[in-house]
Amino acid sequence: MSIFIFLLGTIIGSFLNVCIHRIPKKESIVFPGSHCTYCSTPLKWYDLVPLLNFLQLKGKCRYCGENISPRYPFVELLNGIVYLLLYLVYGLGIDSIYYGILISILIIIFFIDLDHQIIPSILVVIILIWDIIYKFFNFLIYNLPLNLLNHLSGLAIGFVLFLLIFILSKGGIGGGDIKLIGVFGFVLGIPRIFLNMFISFVLGGIISIILLMFKKKKRKDPIAFGPFLIIGFLVSLFWGYEIIHWYIFSFY
Secondary structure, eight states: OHHHHHHHHHHHHHHHHHHHHHGGGTOOSSSSOOBOTTTOOBOOGGGOOTTHHHHHTTTBOTTTOOBOOTHHHHHHHHHHHHHHHHHHHHOSSHHHHHHHHHHHHHHHHHHHHHHHSOOOHHHHHHHHHHHHHHHHHHHHHHOOOOOHHHHHHHHHHHHHHHHHHHHHTTSSSOHHHHHHHHHHHHHHOTTHHHHHHHHHHHHHHHHHHHHHHTTSSOTTSOOOOHHHHHHHHHHHHHHHHHHHHHHHHHHO
16 A cells, blocks of 8 residues: 555656646646657657656656656655655545645645746645635544634734735745745644744745855845745644744743
8 A cells, every 4th residue: 555655646746747837837737738848749658657757768858858857756756755654644544635735735836936936826725725624624524623713813923924024125025925824824823833934934044045155046136935934834734833842841
């Protein structure tokens, strides 16, 4: 079963690559079918085998010989590992499905923002809707508390704080970041949304300094902040309460 889950993750990872490539261009993610981005040759089913096809062809297109970006197998492998880890921790259940789809969407956002410095609103809305469905499902099936006030407060805090940063910095962050942190606030609630923001700013600051030191970026060059928000979100989602408890008991 573990092998099947991993392979399923890599197959879905292949679809994530399509989304990463097409969504910023506002192209359909369904039609036309998969094709080489260089020669536009339609790909056969045997060209779409995750990971193995890249290794077999040594990272080149079968038809035109152009190099295939190593990101394609990386995203496939990453999504496969994520699905496998979720299965090993949560088994086959609603939690695995919820986290799997959530993280897959975040992978798409991560690389789109990295490449284009944009965060598509439709993906942010899908995360919000998906989390609402998950929370109501747990409430109806498992009688878990909704705590809607806490989650709505998290949304408001994240959105308002980033909106203030946007205004005071005169556009230092993007509108996509504001919407994304608002949805993260709804997912996490209080106090984890504060941890999310803290980790994101610290990580963003460290990476920005490193890029400036090695002259990979100049002071006025834009740096995508979405990836840092996503990393902070995932850390807060899975280990947030443990980190907060550790901090409180260690320093107070």
